[in-house]
Amino acid sequence: MSIRKAVKDRPAYNFEPKPYTIKLDQNESPYDLSAELKEKVFDKLRDTAFNRYPDIHADGLRAAIADYCDWPELGIAVGSGSNTLIRRMIEISGLGQTVLCLKPTFAVYELDANLLEPDALIELDLNADFSLPVEKLKEVLASKTGVFFLANPAAPTGNIHPQTEVLELLKVAQQNDWTVIIDEAYHQFSDTDYSKLIKDFPNMICLRTLSKAFGLAGVRLGYALGNPDYIKHVQKAIPPFSVSVVQLAIAEVVLGDGRQVVEDYIQEVRSERERIFAALDAANIAYHPSATNFFLLPCKDPEKLYNAVLADGLLIRRQDHLVESCLRISIGKPEENTEMLKIILKHY
């Protein structure tokens, strides 16, 4: 059996399910698609031939995204989860060159780079206040080339990087032919949109997901917005027919008749976030402010607090291996957030 050393050395991406009453551990939407919208999906599927291959490059969905984002269809690539597109971008722009990212950040950049070509990976530590190490990043961007992943809003820290700093980095990256991936998985919750800058920085890609604000984590869909000249290469790296007719039908309904539901959920996250932060302020509990649908809660003993709240049915996520002493809590339905606050205050 021949297995590359990089693959043998890579730890498995583990996710251990735990029993819960309230699930606030994976930054998902707490709302399933309504029965009415599901009926529309079923109607679509009734007329769909399951024996035929789907569109080769998910053309119907790319058209729906083009309409939703006001973006040319040829500048859109779709994959089964935005995490599958991350690997494609490393294959296209990182191998034999550099994969640059921050630490901590979304784990898949590092995991995929380590699987494909560990020597290509450069990780730079965020500053203690979660801001970007701008000068150090500029040094790498000026001396090498490859692909640079920047989650904005950031994960797992939840902050937004100031646009002035990102622009400084984009300029140096452009001079040295980098591909810059701005991962906007959470952008609807912060009302930021870097796609507007792609006309000035054609080397930039906005990576998006349907797993968060669109509430389709179980459906596995993500997309990239970019310059058609780059996207045509991304299409070559995506396995043909990789988005199924079932995924296509669901996403087309959500991006069509489901738009208002998505908008309402985004507004609810923003107001619940404020309510949660006000309650923590009132209880004198410090937290890291966030522009996303989750936030980091520092505490004295993360393992103890995690286990205590889990015993009361509240499932959150340990992040103390990434950010000192922190647990991560997703924003749920209003009644779940009220219960979450009660349980946290009881054990904190």
Ligand SMILES: Cc1ncc(COP(=O)(O)O)c(C=O)c1O
């Ligand atoms: C920053 C960031 N990017 C991408 C993803 C992956 O999204 P998807 O479900 O589309 O693979 C996540 C998921 O948590 C994320 O936090």
